[in-house]
Amino acid sequence: MMKALFLCLVLAALPAFGEYQDTPLAPIALYTQFQQTPPPVVFKALQDEVGSIMAPSGLHFSWIAQTAASGSEDLVELAVITFSGKCDIVDLDPHRSVSGPLGWTHISNGVILPFAEVDCQGIRGFIQKQLRIISADDREEAYGRAIGRVVAHELYHIFANTTRHGSSGVGKSKYTVQDLLSARFQFEARESLALKTSKAHAALEWAAIGR
Ligand SMILES: [Zn+2]
Numbered sequence: 001m002m003k004a005l006f007l008c009l010v011l012a013a014l015p016a017f018g019e020y021q022d023t024p025l026a027p028i029a030l031y032t033q034f035q036q037t038p039p040p041v042v043f044k045a046l047q048d049e050v051g052s053i054m055a056p057s058g059l060h061f062s063w064i065a066q067t068a069a070s071g072s073e074d075l076v077e078l079a080v081i082t083f084s085g086k087c088d089i090v091d092l093d094p095h096r097s098v099s100g101p102l103g104w105t106h107i108s109n110g111v112i113l114p115f116a117e118v119d120c121q122g123i124r125g126f127i128q129k130q131l132r133i134i135s136a137d138d139r140e141e142a143y144g145r146a147i148g149r150v151v152a153h154e155l156y157h158i159f160a161n162t163t164r165h166g167s168s169g170v171g172k173s174k175y176t177v178q179d180l181l182s183a184r185f186q187f188e189a190r191e192s193l194a195l196k197t198s199k200a201h202a203a204l205e206w207a208a209i210g211r
Helices: 040-057 120-131 136-159 177-181 189-196 199-209
Strands: 028-034 061-065 078-084 103-108 111-119
Touching: 040 061, 040 136, 040 189, 078 120, 078 136, 103 136, 111 120, 111 136, 120 136, 120 177, 136 177, 136 189, 136 199
Parallel strands: 028 061, 028 078, 078 111
Antiparallel strands: 103 111
């Protein structure tokens, strides 16, 4: 039996459909705050995975450590991501798989806010049995990719401005260990379209044209 977790609440909402033009976009500023600094390999893998998952929608990101934020960044669109718990793969327990929420996005009075939290330790605990089976050389990268998939899920809620979920792929509401560790995991066409036709996407297009 596969284990699955709820990433966040499922509520009814429909994406707005519009026309998508293939304009290079301005980057989205992603402010990050880590409770524990991740190893460079983990951080690079998570950034690469977010970039790869979001590439079909045209969204790309400028990662800024919150402590290094100058306040003068280009703020067309932004999100703040807080990573909690241990973000490394030291002392994995091969006998335990821990279930719990992996990530969530804040909503206030029905409005989706650009603030997401990703539970590094929760993701670690959920996949640690299978992570141990992966060769030591590839383990940090696999863990970073798994975190990146949870980040991409929350960014979808924020930038598609929707609480709805897909039936499969990165936009679905529950992930299995296999989803987090498989070689490839992407959005379905519907979620990708919701990102392409979002207000955020249009604002980033206009910002790019104005440069
Ligand atoms: Zn969700």
